[in-house]
Amino acid sequence: MKNDKKPSIHQVKVYSIVTIILIIVGSGISYWTANRIEYYTMAVMHTSEVLQRTDELYSSILERETNIRGFVITGDKAFLTYYSQSNIDAELLLTQLQALTMDNAQQQNNIEELRGLINARVRTFDATISYMQEHGDLEGFLDSTRVNNAIVGYQMVKEVVRHINDVENELFRERNESLLNNINALPFIVGLISVFSITIGIVTFFSIYQYNKAQLEANKEISLYQNKMKDQIKLLDDSNKELEQFAYVASHDLQEPLRKISAFSDLLNEQFADKLEGEGTLYLQRITAASVRMRRLITDLLEYSRAGRVEVDKITTVKLSTIISGILEDYEIAIEERSAKITVDKLPKVKGTDTEYRQVFQNLISNSLKFSNPDSSPEITISSESASEEFLENFPKLDQNLKYHLIKVSDNGIGFAKEHSEKIFSIFQRLHGKMEYEGTGIGLSITRKIIEKNGGTIFAESSPGNGSVFNIILPELKN
Structure with a gap:
């Protein structure tokens, strides 16, 4: 009868299987919860970015209103320069908001409505500016209808902006609440699974101990099983600690x-x-x-x-050779891993900021490395020459009274079809899926913005399988 009370090897196996299942289930639930935390963290950050862009847009609208008033009151044309810049800023922010809210039809409608209201006010402002420039004042132009329409128009713009913010604030509240719920649930889930796993582990240990006394021949197998169980418990504890650290990092300052x-x-x-x-x-x-x-x-x-935009007092003379040397030093490991050959000719000095041009050439070089041909080592050449007058005639937006540098960044990568030469510079546009090549699709759009902001332009030439050439046109420094 005494032997009948001893645990059998079958019981030991059952306990072991249950423990392993609990560990797998616990790890799976913990992993799933961690992914949910990451998902809602990104969602909260995305909503925060939309709210930030909306605030910037409203500030741009207020700035435009202020500049118009300043021009009407003083007649100082400097206000018109600021007015034009605020229009450009507003259009850029509207485009960014549309891209950020592509998955929200309600916000897309709100933004389109806001765009229409803004365009209407711009037309009214342009008419006011034209009349002011022609007559020197607004006598005979202003009447009660125009004044009332201006007030109503501004209130409508303000109301649509408030509505956009209300929608995003509600999304922020919901996503933040979901994030907090997942973070709060994670320790409980992990702790509960740990308790069950450790409990089953202890029961298994004593079952093995009793069985070992009756079955000495199975001593080695039981000892091995005990060690495995201890390792599994340790791995679970380590996993718990890593998940707690992840939850902390997800909400901590990234810097x-x-x-x-x-x-x-x-x-x-x-x-x-x-x-x-x-x-x-x-x-x-x-x-x-x-x-x-x-x-x-x-x-x-x-x-x-x-x-x-960059403040005027921050614009300096930038040595492109120094910028590219720093980039190549940062990419040293990636270049060695791909056996890449990068040739840099003598490069000019240009006006701008180090940060801007570092971003420009970092985007171009990283793209050349990323989109390299898998059958050959990457070859990248960065060269510069003076742009001829005949060549510059193809770009009427450039100041034809200035001289320009033509800087080329060429590679032997996979290239792209000619019809995509403009699409690649559009914000959030990608020619390849995320599974093929990583990236957000914003790098080249930022590159073009920086180049154009510094008085130049950029265009690409390529064909599939024959590499790419990115042509950057920048003003020469005045002597």
């Missing part, structure tokens, strides 16, 4: 790790510089330099994206 890298590299340099051997000092210097460049790049890009 915090960069600040820590910079701080600790400085401490290493101060305290252990004399103890580093071989290329250790060089590696530490590269870490420090890279963290500084990354911090500056993140800060400048955030400032650029919010401001929409």
Whole structure:
């Protein structure tokens, strides 16, 4: 009878299977919850970006209203320059809002309605400017109907903007609530699965212990099983910790790790510089330099994206050769991995900012590496020459009184069809699926915006399988 009470090998197997199933189920649920956290985090960030763009758009509308009033009151034509820029900013922000809300038909309708109201007010403002420029004042132009229409028009614009914000605020509330629910549920789910797994593990341990006393021949197998169980429990605990860290990182300032890298590299340099051997000092210097460049790049890009334009006092003379040298240093590992050959000829100095041109050439070089031909090593050439007058006649928007550089970035990559030469510069436009090549489809649109903002233009030439050539036309520096 005593032997009948001993657990059988069948019971041990059942307990083991249950434990493994619980671990798999727990890991699966934890993984699924983590993915939900990531999904709602991205959704919250997306909604925040829409709200930010809407605020920027409304600020641009207010700026335009202010500039019109300033011109009417003072007659100073400088206000018209600011007025024109605010119109450009508003159109760009409307386009960005449309792209960001492609999956929301209600917001698309709201944005189209707002675009119509803005265009109507622009037509009214243009008529006011024309009359003011022709007569010197608005006497005979203004009447009660126009004044009332202006007030009503502004109120309608304000109301549509408020409605857009209301929709996004509601989405933000719902998504943020879902995010918090998933974050709050994660520790409970993981803890519950852990308790069940550990409980079953303990039961299994004692079953093995009892069975080992009756079945000495199975001692090695039972011992191995115990070790495996301990490893599984440890893996689950490690997984729990990683998931908790993920939930923290998902809501933490993304720049915090960069600040820590910079701080600790400085401490290493101060305290252990004399103890580093071989290329250790060089590696530490590269870490420090890279963290500084990354911090500056993140800060400048955030400032650029919010401001929409660079202040005049920030424009300097930029050495393109220095910019590209820094980019190639950052891409050193990627270049070596692809056995890429990059040739850089003598490049000119141009007007602008380091951050802008770093982004331009970083986009172009990274695209050449990314869209390289799998059957051959990437070959990239960056050259410069003076653009001829005959060549510049093909670009009537350029100032024909200026001289220009023609900078070419060519490669031997997969290329693209001629009919896509303009599409690639449109925001969020991709020629390949996300599974084929990573990217957001915004890099080249930003590149064109930067080049055109600095008085130039960019166009591409290519054909499938024959590589691509990106032609950048920029004004020469005045002597």
